[in-house]
Amino acid sequence: MAREPLLLPRPEGLYCPAGDFFIDPLRPVPRALITHGHSDHARPGHGAVLATRQTLDIMAIRYGEDFASSRQAYDGPVTLGEAKVSFHPAGHVLGSAQIAVEARGCRIVFSGDYARVATPTCAPFEPVPCDIFVTEATFALPVFRHPPPEVEIARLLASVAAFPERSHLIGAYALGKAQRLIGALRQAGWDAPIYIHGALQRLCDYHIAEGIDLGDLRPATGGTKADFAGAIIIAPPSAFAATWAQRFPDPVISFASGWMQVRARARQRGVELPLIISDHVDWPHLTDTITELNPAEVWITHGREDALMRWCELNQRKARQLHLIGYEDEAE
């Protein structure tokens, strides 16, 4: 008799029959385990939610305190039904975790989104030995070899020095990317105030409350144009089209994303200074991670699945696509 699989894709998301829960479900479910606070993984309206304390805090900030009927902060391995569950840092954003599920002698690690570049804003990725590794494939093409963030920050600072009369307006998503960028700027020695859009305020405040030093952050409001000459301003990309952006002197439009490695992507967005700063694994980190963990099987959630399937085939690795629809393909 074929054994029931430990995890299986359902329309609501990936389901564990042995523990009767979903991981990062796309629709409201009775019991959900959540890897991290990005809105395509952490959705409101579930019954019970189990996640790291920080992910629960972030969900409350984004959706309000009543985002789920009940919640439980992860506090060491738990047993749900027949399944043993543990959380391990994913290095993606603050609070992000991989979820290991173990039953009947088989361990699956669902990595969510993950990154292997060090950042002061969250705990580093922890390699967890497993039989089945479930991975994203956002940047799973061999063209994606992201340069070290220091190199990109140096380009940004060189541009700031070259155009002292202009401001630098950098697009970065509110959870994770913005703080990763600020953290990298501080590590590079940029200790001037960094101005942030109102949409970033609460999540930046939360990082600071969690003991992450982001330096002098100020709201990018008030003041005259001249006050922003030579300044670095960070905002969600959607703010660029709004009248909000008109207050800055001749801004150099920049965007911090792993997609910026492809020129056409940068030009489509009207970006003048593309910064290749990512919170996902690039191709070498992704393939190295699989090699390092050496799982018996690789399952692929979303992104460039075909290319990663091909790499697995070339490397004699068993792999399958989960065809989970709903995780964001292009956003980063």
Added chain:
Amino acid sequence: MSLAAFATLLERLAFTPQRLGKERLLATAFSENPDPQRGLMLAAITGDLKLRQVTPSLLRGLTETRVDAQLFAASYDFVGDLAETIALIWPEGTQSDPPLSEVVEELATTPKTRLPALIISRLDSLGPSERYAYLKLATGALRVGVSARLARTAFATWANLPVNEVEEIWHALQPPYLDLFAWAAGSPRPEAAARAPFRPVMLSTPTDLDQLSALDPAAYAAEWKWDGIRIQAVSDGGTRRLYSRTGEDISAAFPDIVDLMDFDGTLDGELLVRRDAEIASFGDLQQRLNRKTVTPAMLRSHPAGLRLYDVLIWNGQDLRDQPYDARRAVLAEAVAQLGPRIDLSPELPFQTWDDLAALRLNPPATVIEGVMIKRRDSPYLGGRMKGPWFKWKRDPHLIDAVLLYAQRGHGKRSGYYSDFTFGVWNGDELVPVGKAYFGFTDAELKDLDRFVRNNTVERFGSVRSVARTKVVEVAFEGLNRSTRHKSGVAMRFPRINRIRDDKPAIEADHLSTLQAMLDREG
């Protein structure tokens, strides 16, 4: 200028949105780099380096020796630019920074058989952005958002020289343009030493009845807009050359025209296939395009002729400063001696713009694609400026078609499903009748892209077959019979005019509509 400096320049040009900013970057590069590096850089940007030996298929083949072909294909499909894909995907090696001149020289002089080894060794010893610049240089298609015209304007501004004079002598100059940079430094202007040089062609801007109604019809002349190829015919002291409007020498493909050019001067006109009095369709003309040489049979079955619009130089006299009416008088006299296969594009009589609108609606031949309107007092000016010359094209044909397939676009459209195959009904099946990859607004492109992603029913490699539910209005300029397409028709210049979400697929047009159109077009 080293290859790394050139790569940085390309990158900054590509990402600097303003024209003025690009001109400043180029000016700095002209100042900071010595000959011959700066001249080679300029030639690379204007597309005049002509290192045409390196083909995309050669580069693909080389890359597949280093990278799995499937991974490479998937990457190219995603990135949308071959040089960029290879630059990013090539395995890292050592890094060197050769001078631009060294790289250009070896690409120009290395025999074809040794080229693959040369390119591999270069790619192995460059960083990613230098690899990109190197590959762009080698293939000759830079596409960094700088036109040849902009580069020449930037040079003229930097050198404080009149841009028209730079344009004028440009085609006689050779990279690395030592004489051009000497001129900028105060030496005399280089002479257009070559016989029968190309002169910048005067171009028109589109107009419509609304815009025209603000103008005085008496100040303008009108003529048909012939649907052939715009040419410049130059005969200068026995040297005869036929140029396309971009200055490409196309004499070799049209020896029958060159034979007819028994005059001394520079004429502006339209090249057409004509059988006695009748002007053949553009489809017939296409048979003779893009051929390096032409067979005697083709010369007999598809004889070419000229229909003249204007005269720039006649018997040694430069007429470009004279008003249009005066030039036409000279042209009318000149044409009389040139025989029946070169004639004058007739002037259209009209009193009011409504008169002209009526003529435009009923042209005497299908090979006419609208009317040209030219200010009677305008001099002949190279380039496209708004005011002296207008084109008022006939309205396009429109059909409603159903989206069938989509592919990711390339270049600035990469990442979007922007290449669409559409079809019309033939009985109860949909037959493909054309492909379009422009015409839509950015918002419409987003809508189409989302439709494709959410309605894919099948994938064939990079092609997606979509649910047959999306109706689009397709505009096109004409139809040709086609043996290559199953539907038997080929559209000219098809584009997506708008999305018809108000129409169910069943109400899209039928193939019989196109066939009837084809019968009318002949």
